[in-house]
Amino acid sequence: MAPTAMSGTGTDAEHDPLQTAVWRLRSRGCWTDAAALLAPRQGAAAALQRTSLLVERCLFTGEGWGEAEDSLRTAEAVADDDDARGAAACERGQLAYAATVLGVRDRADEARTALGRAAALLAPGGAGRALLDFRRGLVAEHLADSPQAARAAYRRAHAGATAQGDALLLSFTWRHLAGLALREGEVAEARHGFAESLRLREELGFLVGTAPALAALADAEPEPEASRLRAEATRLFRLLGGVPSWLATHLPPAA
Incomplete structure (x- = not known):
């Protein structure tokens, strides 16, 4: 398998x-x-x-x-x-x-x-199904602009990752569900999801994914916490040599 x-x-x-x-x-x-x-x-x-x-x-x-x-x-x-x-x-x-x-x-x-x-x-409930559901959610959200379909796919992925104990995939599903919540003005729900995503990535030591998680949480936090989170994200982004590359447009310019 x-x-x-x-x-x-x-x-x-x-x-x-x-x-x-x-x-x-x-x-x-x-x-x-x-x-x-x-x-x-x-x-x-x-x-x-x-x-x-x-x-x-x-x-x-x-x-x-x-x-x-x-x-x-x-x-x-x-x-x-x-x-x-x-x-x-x-x-x-x-x-x-x-x-x-x-x-x-x-x-x-x-x-x-x-x-x-x-x-x-892939068999329903199989090891690869949760990851597939997550990726179908990405396509629905970012290519088809269908947040409703994306949310359903992310929720299936979230349930599958929870059942499998897949903490890294959960960090992705939390983040993307939170992004949809923020898009709809549900700030408290978004803040919780982004915080869970960041917590999991820090616990796993997934350094390359920590800067995006910090920047995402900053979007749901008031000042001065938002600026603190973006500054930390910028520090990690530079430490990793500008990875992920797409994050550059979401961070403050270099001093």
Whole structure:
């Protein structure tokens, strides 16, 4: 069975040293180095995990599209059951979504088609279903401008992540549900969701995702707390070399 790819902490029940090392690199935005650690491993699971890292790098940096595409084709080629094929389709959908939302190339139709294929292949309640629901929510919110459909998908993902104990995916679902709440003027609900997202990322040590969580919470807080949070987000953003790249427009300019 294929792993949930990039929704978990990267460590398993046996505390695999390789997975721990991959997680530590990934959490600091070193996706290429993390993927390189997996190169000696063969099989569908390793190919999928490597692809997931490289796809995430594209979304956070806007770079590395060719390498991610090559890795994805390999993962698709070696997929040996419906779980692996569904997980690879989910990664294709995410890569197409990232290219579209970052303005690299309009691949919205490909994103929808790939995620639809993943939905047909992944068993309801299976390990990869919550991540798929979350990504379908992203497409609904940011490509289809359908907040109602996005909310329903995020809630399914949130329930699935809760059932699976997937704290990192929960940090994403909390944040995006909070974003929809803020969009509708539900400030208290948004503040709670953003705070939960930040708490989980700090507990997990997901450093590369902490600056966006701080900036999101700042949007729901009054002054002077909002400015304090944005200043901390800016510090982390610079520490990580300007990653995620899309966060630059949401932070104060350099002094």
